[in-house]
Amino acid sequence: MIMVTTQELMQMALGLVEMQDIPGDSAIYHPGENIRKVLFGIDISTAELAMAKQLGFDAVIAHHPPQTSAIPAWQVYLRHIDFLVQAGVPREAAEAAVKPRAEAMAAAYQSANHEHYSSIARLLDMPFLNIHCPLDELGRRIMQKTVDDCLAVNSQATLGDVVEALNALPEFAEAHTQIQIAMGEAEAPAGRVVVAHGALTNGGYAVANAYFTHGIPTVLYIHIPYSDLQRLRAEKKGQLIVTGHISSDLVGINPFVQKMRAAGLEVTTISGIR
Structure with missing residues (x-):
């Protein structure tokens, strides 16, 4: 019977797109190990974390970052610059199109209650992570x-x-x-x-x-x-x-669900994932 850690779940997703590092819009909020039963939804709130604990899941995965998470998600918006340049847009024009909004996102990051979700996951002792950019x-x-x-x-x-x-x-x-x-x-x-x-x-x-x-x-x-x-x-x-x-x-999420199940994990999907 396969059991994995939250880090191994993250690496499984990163490997689908040859990413080496966890991007700014993805994170492990409460690490865990001996994971076999996973609850996976596009959007996860504290209610779903409590439900997962009650139903006996070993870990919860969200796709979207929790709204008040302690991660610099705005950094991933800068990827638009690379995509624009690859398409032939001059770098100066690409940066002008992207950086103002990225700066606004960075400013908003300063006002977030960064410990909200991670503190609740710790209190419940429910391993919790979100995986966004790799699947997108x-x-x-x-x-x-x-x-x-x-x-x-x-x-x-x-x-x-x-x-x-x-x-x-x-x-x-x-x-x-x-x-x-x-x-x-x-x-x-x-x-x-x-x-x-x-x-x-x-x-x-x-x-x-x-x-x-x-x-x-x-x-x-x-x-x-x-x-x-x-x-x-x-x-x-x-x-x-x-x-x-x-x-x-779902175009990017479904192959990850299939990969987890192929590895022997029991994956239950909610919140938009069928």
Whole structure:
């Protein structure tokens, strides 16, 4: 019978995307060992920690960072700079699009009650961790490959063709929400498509605008604030596909669940994970 530690669970996720270090939006809040029964949800609160203790789980994994956790999640937002540069955006323009919001996130970090979740996990003696960026990065790679494969078969693929290719992924085929072409027409050529995911959260207006301004015709976000969408629509610089938050998260989460189960762990899923 396999038993693992919280560190080994984290390393299992990091290994899926060849990450060496735990990123700023992921952490082990209360370490544990001899773990066999895992409760895994996209969002975990103190209520779920108490429930897990009552039901006899050995550890709890959240996908999203707890809102008041003592981790510098904002650092992961800077990954947008790397993605922009890789797409051909000049570094100076990429930094201008990303750093102001990252600085705002860093300022907000100073006001958080950093010990809230970890103190409750300690009191319950319930091993607790969250794994965000590694699984989002895995999802980004899967979605980007799906889009690239579609365009490789047909360089004139339309936005509708790209959506159809993404809908072949089970996470989207079974989703409560539908992929939206938020900007552009289904019959319009997609051109180059960048999946802007895996950097804590969406890049809003500034990141999408940087892509559009520097020759990327189509951006894919998993979600976007409506105010940013309105501003982008008013400027009409590019095309935007929005895939939906939870279904997109599941693209990276499900392979991790499968890996844990294949290793012999008993994984119960809640809070958006089926």
